[in-house]
Amino acid sequence: MTKRRVGVLVMSYGTPESLDQVEAYYTHIRRGHPPTPEQLHELTARYEAIVGGFFPLRENTNKQVKGLEDTLRAEHPEVEFVCYQGLKHAQPYVEDGVEQMVKDGITEAVGVVLAPHYSTMSVGGYVKRAKDKAEELGLKMSFVLDYHLHAKLIDALSTRVEKALTKFNDAERSDIRVIFTAHSLPEKILEMKDPYPDQLLATSKAIAERVQLTNWQFGWQSAGQTAMPWLGPDILDVLKQIQKEEGVKSVLLCPIGFVSDHLEVLYDIDIEAQALAKELGLHLERTESLNTDPLYMQTLSDVVYTKWQEESKQS
Ligand SMILES: CC1=C(CCC(=O)O)c2cc3nc(cc4[nH]c(cc5[nH]c(cc1n2)c(C)c5CCC(=O)O)c(CCC(=O)O)c4C)C(CCC(=O)O)=C3C
Numbered sequence: 270m271t272k273r274r275v276g277v278l279v280m281s282y283g284t285p286e287s288l289d290q291v292e293a294y295y296t297h298i299r300r301g302h303p304p305t306p307e308q309l310h311e312l313t314a315r316y317e318a319i320v321g322g323f324f325p326l327r328e329n330t331n332k333q334v335k336g337l338e339d340t341l342r343a344e345h346p347e348v349e350f351v352c353y354q355g356l357k358h359a360q361p362y363v364e365d366g367v368e369q370m371v372k373d374g375i376t377e378a379v380g381v382v383l384a385p386h387y388s389t390m391s392v393g394g395y396v397k398r399a400k401d402k403a404e405e406l407g408l409k410m411s412f413v414l415d416y417h418l419h420a421k422l423i424d425a426l427s428t429r430v431e432k433a434l435t436k437f438n439d440a441e442r443s444d445i446r447v448i449f450t451a452h453s454l455p456e457k458i459l460e461m462k463d464p465y466p467d468q469l470l471a472t473s474k475a476i477a478e479r480v481q482l483t484n485w486q487f488g489w490q491s492a493g494q495t496a497m498p499w500l501g502p503d504i505l506d507v508l509k510q511i512q513k514e515e516g517v518k519s520v521l522l523c524p525i526g527f528v529s530d531h532l533e534v535l536y537d538i539d540i541e542a543q544a545l546a547k548e549l550g551l552h553l554e555r556t557e558s559l560n561t562d563p564l565y566m567q568t569l570s571d572v573v574y575t576k577w578q579e580e581s582k583q584s
């Protein structure tokens with residue numbers, strides 16, 4: 270008997286593959302409007318600061334996709350899962366991934382995003398683009414929308430928090446403020462009753478319960494520089510406020526909205542927030558990114574397989 274072949278479209282925001290691709294990438298993010306020279310310089314400088322000419326970011330995503338395919342095949346040898354990438358702002362685009370599946374003769378597929386929390390502006394956008402292309406090409410496709418409370422995800426994140434807490438010395442350990450963070454979004458998502466903020470709080474609470482944290486809060490990071498208001502408080506303001514008004518001296522940042530070492534982690538936290546912490550005399554640490562943690566790979570494998578089974582039963 271031949272194995273059933275199932276396509277898996279693994280979607281993510283996308284990151285340039287080299288410094289000379291930053292302009293095209295930024296232009297795509299800005300819906301075809303090229304950035305001003307200042308904006309381009311600013312973004313390029315952030316990438317330069319973390320990579321120093323070598324670009325590991327796309328490799329992180331490639332490894333996650335390979336890790337998911339290996340995990341799916343190991344856990345479900347009766348099915349031949351084949352993973353494809355679909356990126357929001359870089360090649361291969363979401364539509365390219367769908368097209369490649371169809372070219373390869375795939376007739377059923379599941380889509381999943383490398384971001385655990387659903388927002389109409391992030392995951393919703395990826396899913397819409399994939400759905401439109403799949404419908405156009407007649408590919409049967411279903412989608413995982415979120416997995417922010419999956420037991421293995423909480424397990425992986427809690428372990429990281431526990432590990433990072435050991436970086437503080439005994440005197441500090443009695444009073445460490447843990448701040449869970451995620452990418453800010455324009456405030457207008459609140460009017461749309463977007464589940465993003467609640468899902469992020471739910472993940473934070475689940476980890477806090479597991480690790481028995483009492484001293485924690487949530488903060489937004491990496492907000493865009495636009496005229497419209499973005500969700501706050503921003504973690505940079507939080508750091509200033511808790512140092513000045515609450516006398517906090519030790520902080521652990523846990524970026525639950527990012528599943529691998531992205532610009533927002535390696536620059537916005539490790540360089541920008543770290544510089545501010547130094548200025549404020551704070552001891553700041555952050556949790557390690559999930560990257561290819563087997564527990565994260567199993568989380569993705571689980572949600573993809575479950576979605577595929579649900580879909581198979583209905584038809
Ligand atoms: C919710 C959310 C996530 C998390 C969920 C998810 O992962 O989807 C996320 C992830 C990411 N965002 C990334 C990069 C960027 N995002 C930008 C701009 C924007 N992000 C937005 C939202 C999000 N972004 C929004 C509403 C904008 C405004 C323009 C727009 O509507 O799109 C800009 C422009 C300059 C700037 O504003 O800094 C850059 C360079 C990278 C890759 C970095 C790397 O290379 O490692 C990753 C993983």
Ligand SMILES: [Fe+2]
Nearest residue numbers: 282452491533
């Ligand atoms: Fe972004």
